[in-house]
Amino acid sequence: MYFRSLISGVKVIRSTSRCGNVQQELREAAVMLQHKKFGVFGLAICTVAVSLLIPWAFHMGGRLTPLYWWGTGILVARSGTYPLYVLMYPTMERANGLQGWASLCTARNTVLPLEVNGRFRGGWWTLNHAAMELGLFETQDPRGALFDPSTRGSIDLFGSWSGPELILDDRAEHLGNFRSGLRIEHASVTLKWGSKSDFKTACSNISNIATSR
Secondary structure, X not given: OHHHHHHHXXXXXXXXXXXXXXXXXXXXXXXXXXXXXXXXXXXXXXXXXXXXXXXXXXXXHHOOXXXXXXXXXXXXXXXXXXXXXXXXXXXXXXXXXXXXEXXXXXXXXXXXXXXXXXXXXXOOOOOEOOEEEEEEEEOOOOOOOOOOXXXXXXXXXXXXXXXXXXXXXOOOOOOOOOOOOOOOXXXXXXXXXXXXXXXXXXXHOOOOOOOOO
């Protein structure tokens, strides 16, 4: 996946300067890697190119992050406190976009999977103090059934990086309940570099007592 991410970054930047079928190019690049035709030298070129074109992807949160960043925090809302884990990486659609997935702990050892879609403004070499918008969206039904995206639960968070911390809140905007009935309002969270095991530990100890906001 790391190899495909490197090539994806290069292809995306190239697509902004000329027309072409980006998805087809990505598939062809992946095939080249699978057949070992790309080579170590080509991979090194891609790494350098991506580091020059989207350098922020290599040191999100003030640390070395080779295209991926993951972190944990406690989402504080009117209805309670919820451990949150987020993993994100550059999107293929735009040079200032982020995508990924997240896990929201809604009760002890109960996890709600989420999709991540975000963007930033004002950053290039670093994302420190860049304005961030991060959307957390309910995934499809666990049984695989699709549903109307306009009715799925979501949380929109806004904020910025401050050194190693990503500080976000929902600006008192409520977009919709989750299918489980969960309602997240007046939410805020500070995300810091952390592992999935850190999140699991927090989720196993959650009390989820409602907070007063």
